[in-house]
Amino acid sequence: xxxxxxxxxxxxxxxxxxxxxxxxxxxxxxxxxxxxxxxxxxxxxxxxxxxxxxxxxxxxxxxxxxxxxxxxxxxxxxxxxxxxxxxxxxxxxxxxxxxxxxxxxxxxxxxxxxxxxxxxxxxxxxxxxxxxxxxxxxxxxxxxxxxxxxxxxxxxxxxxxxxxxxxxxxxxxxxxxxxxxxxxxxxxxxxxxxxxxxxxxxxxxxxxxxxxxxxxxxxxxxxxxxxxxxxxxxxxxxxxxxxxxxxxxxxxxxxxxxxxxxxxxxxxxxxxxxxxxxxxxxxxxxxxxxxxxxxxxxxxxxxxxxxxxxxxxxxxxxxxxxxxxxxx
Amino acid sequence: xxxxxxxxxxxxxxxxxxxxxxxxxxxxxxxxxxxxxxxxxxxxxxxxxxxxxxxxxxxxxxxxxxxxxxxxxxxxxxxxxxxxxxxxxxxxxxxxxxxxxxxxxxxxxxxxxxxxxxxxxxxxxxxxxxxxxxxxxxxxxxxxxxxxxxxxxxxxxxxxxxxxxxxxxxxxxxxxxxxxxxxxxxxxxxxxxxxxxxxxxxxxxxxxxxxxxxxxxxxxxxxxxxxxxxxxxxxxxxxxxxxxxxxxxxxxxxxxxxxxxxxxxxxxxxxxxxxxxxxx
Amino acid sequence: xxxxxxxxxxxxxxxxxxxxxxxxxxxxxxxxxxxxxxxxxxxxxxxxxxxxxxxxxxxxxxxxxxxxxxxxxxxxxxxxxxxxxxxxxxxxxxxxxxxxxxxxxxxxxxxxxxxxxxxxxxxxxxxxxxxxxxxxxxxxxxxxxxxxxxxxxxxxxxxxxxxxxxxxxxxxxxxxxxxxxxxxxxxxxxxxxxxxxxxxxxxxxxxxxxxxxxxxxxxxxxxxxxxxxxxxxxxxxxxxxxxxxxxxxxxxxxxxxxxxxxxxxxxxxxxxxxxxxxxxx
Numbered sequence: 001x002x003x004x005x006x007x008x009x010x011x012x013x014x015x016x017x018x019x020x021x022x023x024x025x026x027x028x029x030x031x032x033x034x035x036x037x038x039x040x041x042x043x044x045x046x047x048x049x050x051x052x053x054x055x056x057x058x059x060x061x062x063x064x065x066x067x068x069x070x071x072x073x074x075x076x077x078x079x080x081x082x083x084x085x086x087x088x089x090x091x092x093x094x095x096x097x098x099x100x101x102x103x104x105x106x107x108x109x110x111x112x113x114x115x116x117x118x119x120x121x122x123x124x125x126x127x128x129x130x131x132x133x134x135x136x137x138x139x140x141x142x143x144x145x146x147x148x149x150x151x152x153x154x155x156x157x158x159x160x161x162x163x164x165x166x167x168x169x170x171x172x173x174x175x176x177x178x179x180x181x182x183x184x185x186x187x188x189x190x191x192x193x194x195x196x197x198x199x200x201x202x203x204x205x206x207x208x209x210x211x212x213x214x215x216x217x218x219x220x221x222x223x224x225x226x227x228x229x230x231x232x233x234x235x236x237x238x239x240x241x242x243x244x245x246x247x248x249x250x251x252x253x254x255x256x257x258x259x260x261x262x263x264x265x266x267x268x269x270x271x272x273x274x275x276x277x278x279x280x281x282x283x284x285x286x287x288x289x290x291x292x293x294x295x296x297x298x299x300x301x302x303x304x305x306x307x308x309x310x311x312x313x314x315x316x317x318x319x320x321x322x323x324x325x326x327x328x
Numbered sequence: 329x330x331x332x333x334x335x336x337x338x339x340x341x342x343x344x345x346x347x348x349x350x351x352x353x354x355x356x357x358x359x360x361x362x363x364x365x366x367x368x369x370x371x372x373x374x375x376x377x378x379x380x381x382x383x384x385x386x387x388x389x390x391x392x393x394x395x396x397x398x399x400x401x402x403x404x405x406x407x408x409x410x411x412x413x414x415x416x417x418x419x420x421x422x423x424x425x426x427x428x429x430x431x432x433x434x435x436x437x438x439x440x441x442x443x444x445x446x447x448x449x450x451x452x453x454x455x456x457x458x459x460x461x462x463x464x465x466x467x468x469x470x471x472x473x474x475x476x477x478x479x480x481x482x483x484x485x486x487x488x489x490x491x492x493x494x495x496x497x498x499x500x501x502x503x504x505x506x507x508x509x510x511x512x513x514x515x516x517x518x519x520x521x522x523x524x525x526x527x528x529x530x531x532x533x534x535x536x537x538x539x540x541x542x543x544x545x546x547x548x549x550x551x552x553x554x555x556x557x558x559x560x561x562x563x564x565x566x567x568x569x570x571x572x573x574x575x576x577x578x579x580x581x582x583x584x585x586x587x588x589x590x591x592x593x594x595x596x597x598x599x600x601x602x603x604x605x606x607x608x
Numbered sequence: 609x610x611x612x613x614x615x616x617x618x619x620x621x622x623x624x625x626x627x628x629x630x631x632x633x634x635x636x637x638x639x640x641x642x643x644x645x646x647x648x649x650x651x652x653x654x655x656x657x658x659x660x661x662x663x664x665x666x667x668x669x670x671x672x673x674x675x676x677x678x679x680x681x682x683x684x685x686x687x688x689x690x691x692x693x694x695x696x697x698x699x700x701x702x703x704x705x706x707x708x709x710x711x712x713x714x715x716x717x718x719x720x721x722x723x724x725x726x727x728x729x730x731x732x733x734x735x736x737x738x739x740x741x742x743x744x745x746x747x748x749x750x751x752x753x754x755x756x757x758x759x760x761x762x763x764x765x766x767x768x769x770x771x772x773x774x775x776x777x778x779x780x781x782x783x784x785x786x787x788x789x790x791x792x793x794x795x796x797x798x799x800x801x802x803x804x805x806x807x808x809x810x811x812x813x814x815x816x817x818x819x820x821x822x823x824x825x826x827x828x829x830x831x832x833x834x835x836x837x838x839x840x841x842x843x844x845x846x847x848x849x850x851x852x853x854x855x856x857x858x859x860x861x862x863x864x865x866x867x868x869x870x871x872x873x874x875x876x877x878x879x880x881x882x883x884x885x886x887x888x889x
Contacts, residue, residue: 061603069435070603092438093340103429106358108365113358120354121437121444123340123347131336139332149365165433170338197332379804380667383813387671387685513651520663529667530674 010173010204011043017074018061035061037228048199050219051208054326058228059208063177067097096166100178107151111142111161115168122169136164156187173204212319226326236318243316243324247291250314251284255306263301351439355447381405402467404528406460411522413456418498419515421448423505435599442592445502453495482558490551493577496584503591531565547580661693661747668813686755688812688836690747698740698778733779740775766842766851774835777862783869811836834858
C-alpha cells in the first residue's frame with residue numbers, strides 16, 4: 001500500500017539546487033557557490049542505486065538533502081512520496097543512514113547500548129527490540145562482542161555496527177555514504193555482502209562510493225555527479241559503452257618514474273594515463289583508441305633501468321567511463 | 329554471520345507521549361552510561377563545591393559552631409554542586425555530540441532535538457541532586473551536625489522545584505551553546521558568578537545593586553531561598569515568603585522552558601540551513 | 609604492549625616513547641575546561657584574565673563582607689585569591705605545552721629525544737610563566753581598582769619578582785602533577801583537587817596558622833603559600849630585600865618540586881617499561 005502512494009519510486013529528485021553563500025565581513029554576499037546545480041533522478045523501490053563522483057562534486061550535499069539534514073535552495077526531493085521539507089520526521093522514521101568513517105557511534109558504551117539507544121530513539125517497540133537487536137548483532141557478526149565498548153572495535157567492526165544501527169528500526173530505504181571507506185578488503189567484502197542481502201530484503205538502497213568496481217559490482221544504476229550536475233545516469237554496462245571506443249593498456253612495471261608517465265601522456269592518441277607509482281610494482285593504465293597498436297611506442301619510451309613485468313589489453317571499466325565523464 | 333533476512337519486523341511504538349517517553353528514557357540511560365564511563369565528573373560536581381565549603385567553614389570561624397549555621401553552609405555546598413553539573417553537564421548535553429562525532433546521528437533522529445536534550449538534561453540534573461546529597465552527607469559527617477530541617481515536607485517540595493528549575497535552565501544553556509560560537513565561553517565563565525548570584529553561600533541581598541537583576545532572573549535563586557526558609561530556623565534572607573518564592577520560581581522555570589523549546593526550533597532550522605552544527 | 613628493544617642501553621624504543629607521549633597528551637586533553645586553554649581565541653583570554661579571577665576574588669570577598677569581617681581581612685582574602693588565580697594556568701602549563709605539540713604534530717619527534725624534550729619544555733614554559741604572571745597581575749589590578757586594596761605603600765619590584773617566581777614554581781608543580789597523569793587514569797581529578805586545595809592550604813583566604821598543626825607542613829610544601837605571603841608583604845611596603853627570606857624559601861621549594869616532578873616522570877616511565885603496561889584512559 002505504501003508503494004502505491006509513491007508510484008514505485010522511493011526517491012524522486014527534480015531540479016534540486018543547493019547554494020552556499022559566503023558573506024563578507026560586513027554581511028554582504030561575497031560569493032555564491034553552487035554545490036548542486038539542478039539535478040534530477042529517480043530511484044525505484046527495491047533498487048540499488050549508486051551515486052559516484054569526485055570530492056566536492058555534490059555527493060554529500062545530495063545525501064544530506066535526501067536524509068533531511070540539509071534544506072535545498074531550489075527544486076524538489078521526495079523520499080517514499082514524502083517531501084523532504086515538510087515531512088521530516090516521517091521520512092526519518094523510515095530511512096536508515098550509514099555514515100562512512102568512524103563517526104556516528106557512542107564509543108564509550110557497548111554496541112548493545114548503542115543499538116538499544118537508537119532503537120528507542122526511532123520508536124521501535126521495546127518488546128520487538130528485545131528480539132530484533134540480538135538478531136541484528138548476530139547478522140552483522142558482532143554478537144559475541146556486543147557488550148564491549150565500541151572504542152575497542154576495529155574499523156571494520158564499527159562499520160558493521162553502523163549497518164546494524166541503520167537497520168535497527170527496519171527502514172524501507174537505506175542511504176549508505178561511502179560505507180567501505182578505510183576498510184581492509186575482507187571487511188569491505190563483508191559489507192558488500194550485507195548490502196546485497198539488504199537489497200534482497202526489498203530495501204531500496206542509495207549508495208555513494210569512491211570505488212568504481214564497487215559501484216559496478218553492486219549497483220543496478222549509477223549516477224555520475226560532477227561539479228554539482230549529473231553528467232550521466234545509466235546502468236554500469238551502458239556507462240561503459242561510453243568508452244567503448246577506447247582500449248585500456250594496463251602495464252605492471254618496475255622502476256618507472258613520473259617522467260615516464262608524463263612521456264606516455266604526450267604520445268599521440270593517448271587519452272588518459274592513470275598511474276599508481278607508490279608500490280614496488282607500479283600499475284599504469286593507458287586509455288587509447290589504438291589499443292595494442294600503441295604498445296611499441298609505450299615500450300620504446302621506457303627508461304633503460306625500468307622493466308615491464310606484464311602488459312594486458314583490457315576492456316574499459318566503469319572507472320574509465322567515470323574518468324572521462326568527470327574530466328570533461 | 330546470521331542472515332539479515334531473518335530479522336523480526338521493526339514494529340513502532342504508538343502514541344505521541346509514549347514515543348516521547350521512550351525517547352526521554354533512552355536519552356537518560358545513555359547519558360547515565362556515558363557519564364559513568366568518564367571519571368571527570370567528580371570535579372565540578374563534588375570536589376569544587378566541597379572545597380569551597382571547607383574554605384567558607386574556616387572563614388566562618390567561630391560562627392560555624394551552631395547546627396543550623398553548619399547546615400546552611402552544607403546546603404550551600406550542595407547547591408553549588410548542583411549548579412556545577414547543570415553548567416557543565418546539561419549545557420553540553422547536545423554540544424557533546426559535536427566532538428563525539430555523533431551530531432549527524434542525533435540530528436537525523438525522527439524526534440525534535442529538544443526532547444533528546446531534555447532527556448539528557450534530566451539525567452544531569454538528577455545526578456546533580458545525587459551530588460548534592462553526597463556533599464550533604466560528607467559535610468554533615470565532617471562538621472558533625474544532624475540533619476534537622478524545619479519542615480521536611482516543604483523542604484522536599486522546594487528541593488524538587490529547584491531541581492526542575494535547574495533542568496529548565498540547563499536546557500536553555502544547551503541552546504546557547506549550540507547557537508553561539510561563544511556559547512562554551514559563556515557557560516564556563518558562569519560557574520562562580522552563579523554561585524554568587526544565586527546566593528549559595530551568602531544571601532543575594534549583600535550583592536551590589538547592579539548584579540541583583542541578574543540574580544533575580546535566575547530561577548534557582550528563589551528555589552534556594554525556599555529551601556533555606558523550609559530548612560533553617562530563623563532564616564529571613566530576602567524577607568520573602570516561601571510560597572512567593574516558589575511562585576516566582578515556577579513562572580521563571582516555565583519561561584525558561586518556553587524559551588528553550590523555541591530556541592531549539594531555531595537550532596534545528598539553523599542546522600538544516602547550513603547542513604551542520606559542527607563547529608570543530 | 610610489547611617493549612621494543614632498541615639502542616645500546618636497551619632504552620624504550622620509539623614506539624613505546626610515543627605511547628608515553630600520547631598518554632600525556634590524552635591526559636592533557638582531558639584536563640578539564642580550566643586545563644585546556646586554547647589561546648588563540650579572544651574569549652578564552654577574557655575568561656582566564658578577566659572573568660574567572662574577578663569572580664573568584666569576588667566570591668570570597670563577598671563572603672568576608674557578609675561575615676562582617678574588618679576590611680583588612682577582606683583585603684587579605686582579595687590579595688590571596690588574586691595570586692592564587694594564576695595557578696590554573698600555571699599548573700596546566702605542562703599539559704598545554706604537550707597539547708600544543710599535538711596540534712602541530714611535532715610531538716613524536718620531540719618525545720623521542722630526551723634532550724629535545726627538555727629544551728622544548730623550557731622554551732614553552734617561558735611563555736606560560738609570562739601568561740600566568742599576567743593573570744596574577746590582572747588579579748592585583750582588580751584588587752586595587754574593584755576591591756579597594758591600597759597599593760600606596762607597595763614595593764612594585766617586590767611584587768613583580770614575587771609574581772614571576774610564583775609563576776615559575778607553580779609550573780614546576782604542574783610537572784609533578786603531569787607525571788602522576790602519566791600513569792594514573794584520574795590525572796585530571798588529582799590536578800583539580802590539588803588546585804582547589806590550594807584555596808584551603810596556601811594562605812589564600814586565611815593564614816596557614818589557622819589550620820590544624822598536622823596540616824601546616826603540607827601548606828609550606830606548596831610554593832604558592834610563600835607567594836601569597838610575599839605578595840602581601842610587598843603590597844604593605846616590604847622592600848625586595850625584606851622579601852628575600854620568603855622568596856628564597858619559595859625558590860628552594862620550587863626547585864625541590866621540580867626535581868620531584870622529573871623524578872616521578874622518569875620513575876613512571878621505568879615502571880611502565882618494567883610492567884609493560886599503561887593505564888588506558
